[in-house]
Amino acid sequence: MSALDTAHAGLLLTGRVVHERLRPVRHAFAYPLFQVCCDLDRLDALASWWFGIDRWRIFALATRDYGPRDGSALAPWMRARLAEAAIPADGPIWLQTVPRLFGHAFNPVSFWYCHDRAGNLRALYADVRNTFGAHHGYLLSAPGHAPIDAQTSLICRKVLHVSPFCRVEGDYAFRVIQHDDTLAVRIDYQDAEGLLLRTALAMRAAPLCASRAFAALARSPGNAVGVLLRIHWQALRLWLKRVPFLGKTPGARAPHPQHEARP
Numbered sequence: 001m002s003a004l005d006t007a008h009a010g011l012l013l014t015g016r017v018v019h020e021r022l023r024p025v026r027h028a029f030a031y032p033l034f035q036v037c038c039d040l041d042r043l044d045a046l047a048s049w050w051f052g053i054d055r056w057r058i059f060a061l062a063t064r065d066y067g068p069r070d071g072s073a074l075a076p077w078m079r080a081r082l083a084e085a086a087i088p089a090d091g092p093i094w095l096q097t098v099p100r101l102f103g104h105a106f107n108p109v110s111f112w113y114c115h116d117r118a119g120n121l122r123a124l125y126a127d128v129r130n131t132f133g134a135h136h137g138y139l140l141s142a143p144g145h146a147p148i149d150a151q152t153s154l155i156c157r158k159v160l161h162v163s164p165f166c167r168v169e170g171d172y173a174f175r176v177i178q179h180d181d182t183l184a185v186r187i188d189y190q191d192a193e194g195l196l197l198r199t200a201l202a203m204r205a206a207p208l209c210a211s212r213a214f215a216a217l218a219r220s221p222g223n224a225v226g227v228l229l230r231i232h233w234q235a236l237r238l239w240l241k242r243v244p245f246l247g248k249t250p251g252a253r254a255p256h257p258q259h260e261a262r263p
Contacts, residue, residue, distance in 0.1 A: 002178035003205035004094050005119055009042035010051075010208035013096065013183060014216055020198045025241050031230060033201070034216040034223055036061070036208060037096040037183065040075035040112075050210050051099075059213055060100040066110060066127055069135070082114055082123060087145045089114035089122035096183070096203075098227060101217065106131075106227050108162075111185060113176070120147035124176055128160055136160035140174060150177045158189070164246050167191065181205045 003011060013035040020028040038046060038061060047053045052060035054071065064071040067078065075093050082089045097110035112125035122145060129135040140154035148154065154174040161168050170191035177184040181204050189197040206212055217223065 002119070002121075003181050003183050004037070004092070004113060004115070004178060006207070008207040009039045009045040011037040011205040012208045012212045012216060013037055013203035013205055015201065015203035018198075018200045018202070021196065022198070023193070023196055024244075027237065027241060029230075032220055033098070033203075033227075034220060035096055035203065036099045037094050037205065038208075040078070040093045040095055043074075046208070048210070050213070051208075056103055058102060058217075060103070061095075061097070062100055065100075065105070065107070066095065066097070067137070078112060078114065078125065081125075081139060085123075085139060085141070087114070087123045087139075087141050089116055091115040091117040091119065098223065101223060108227065109187075113178075116147075121149075121176065121178065122147060124148065124154055124174060126172075126174065128162065130160060130162050132161070134160060138172070148176060150175065150179075152176070165244065166196070167246060170196070 014033075016030050016032050018028075018030045020026070036059075043053050043061065046061070047055075048057075050058050054061075054063055062071075063074055067074050074095065078093050079090075092115050094113045094115075095110060096113070098105050098107050107127075107129060109129070110127040112123075112127065113121055114123040114125065116122050123139060123141045126138040126140065127135070128138065136159060138156045140156055142148050142152045142154065146152075152175065154176075155171055156174075158168060158170050158172055166189075170189060173188045173190070175186040177186075182202075183205050184200065184202045187197075187199040188195060189199075
């Protein structure tokens with residue numbers, strides 16, 4: 001049973017993000033984090049005095065931050081994409097993201113979990129944004145659009161520049177774990193020389209309510225702006241370690257045949 005098999009329209013996720021770079025020097029860090037995970041078909045049920053949908057509240061979700069980024073309804077937009085890809089995900093769609101806090105948020109990546117009516121995970125949409133304002137969505141499914149479990153590796157070619165310390169080349173491999181109150185995502189990134197970065201989000205889910213949300217905010221008052229500040233702090237640390245700085249638009253080397261993109 002997954003944490004997303006719930007009668008609740010929203011969940012509060014608390015946990016941490018862990019990141020490790022393997023080359024040319026080892027560099028690792030871990031930070032506490034809280035997020036929300038919302039059923040996109042039931043967003044209206046989350047609106048309250050403290051949680052807003054497309055309106056200012058202490059906690060809020062702005063639809064213009066995701067998907068087409070035009071403020072339109074997110075669930076129909078995603079279902080159209082799933083239909084175009086012939087992915088049989090006709091059930092609930094959940095969005096995992098850092099909510100806006102006092103009107104502000106920055107999400108390096110938000111995850112959309114697309115299920116079929118039996119509750120099987122059929123697709124993962126990784127909605128990536130970089131610090132330069134660009135964004136790209138990776139729609140991922142298993143071979144033959146089979147159900148996705150903890151052993152399924154979802155692989156795609158990197159196409160969006162994210163870090164000035166990495167080229168736009170190579171592959172991402174995603175793994176998703178949904179069990180009881182655990183919701184975790186692991187992301188491995190490899191370039192032409194092999195595995196370079198390992199990232200994992202390990203979260204615990206509980207029904208979203210004001211008391212839990214304000215307790216999480218009290219523990220991590222910089223949760224929203226802290227993400228961006230930490231990105232720049234870690235970039236400075238990499239620079240001080242003399243990791244090559246490739247700039248805002250680093251070139252990509254020619255892809256190696258063994259790293260061709262997979263569906």
